[in-house]
Each structure stands twice: as C-alpha cells, then as structure tokens.
Amino acid sequence: MVRTPTALILPLVLTLAACATPREACIASAEAPLREVTRDIAQTERALDRGYRLVRVRDIRLALTRCVTRNRDGERVSYPCQRPTTVTRSEPVGIDYSEERARLKRLRAEQTRLLPQVERGIRQCQISYPPQG
Numbered sequence: 001m002v003r004t005p006t007a008l009i010l011p012l013v014l015t016l017a018a019c020a021t022p023r024e025a026c027i028a029s030a031e032a033p034l035r036e037v038t039r040d041i042a043q044t045e046r047a048l049d050r051g052y053r054l055v056r057v058r059d060i061r062l063a064l065t066r067c068v069t070r071n072r073d074g075e076r077v078s079y080p081c082q083r084p085t086t087v088t089r090s091e092p093v094g095i096d097y098s099e100e101r102a103r104l105k106r107l108r109a110e111q112t113r114l115l116p117q118v119e120r121g122i123r124q125c126q127i128s129y130p131p132q133g
Helices: 006-019 022-050 097-128
Strands: 052-070 076-094
Touching: 022 052, 022 097
Parallel strands: none
Antiparallel strands: 052 076
C-alpha cells in the first residue's frame, strides 16, 4: 500500500473538515486518537516486515532560480542565482526487532483501550447533533 505524506494530506483534510457538518466534525474528532494509533500500528507492522523504518530527513540545498534586481537606470534585471531550499526525503534506518515488537504490543493495547472511548464519543456526537432531514 502506498502512503501519502501527512504534509500533503493535512491541508486536504482541513479543507474537507471545513465543509463537514457539525456532526461529522464531532465524529471525526472523536475518532482521531484511534486513527492515529491505527496508523502507527500499520507503520510498525511494515517496519517489522521490511526490517527497517523510513525516517523523514530534511536537507537544505541550493536551487538554481532567477533573481531580480534593478540596474543603475532603475530597470529590472533578471539573472540566474542560487537560493537555499529545504528538501525532505525518506531514509531507511535499521530497527531493533524486540523494541518494535514491544511497541506494536503497546500500540495494540492502546487501540483496545481507545475503542470504547471512541464509541462513547461517537454516540455523544450522535446525541448532540441529531441527523438533519
């Protein structure tokens, strides 16, 4: 399964949340902790399958671009120049299998603990925001 970086998804989710009804927004908020733990479980399982975890690393590089200045006559002049830019990449990092298995066990316990809490939150949202229709 291909994962889309969170930085790309977050603006989309926020845009969609702005269009959500109060009931939908409430339910999404109630489900958020469970979604996060479920995502972490999937990432940990993939790390165990692969034998490494992908870590996001930011690099600063010089990018060739066009700069603009004014000459002595006040005319705008464009010239090639380099500017620093931040590039994010994924880098594989070896894992400690026993540590990852312990993490997976903790995450699954957290998921089990969260289920009733999320269900209560959803029921409360359904009571607070009855269907319009």
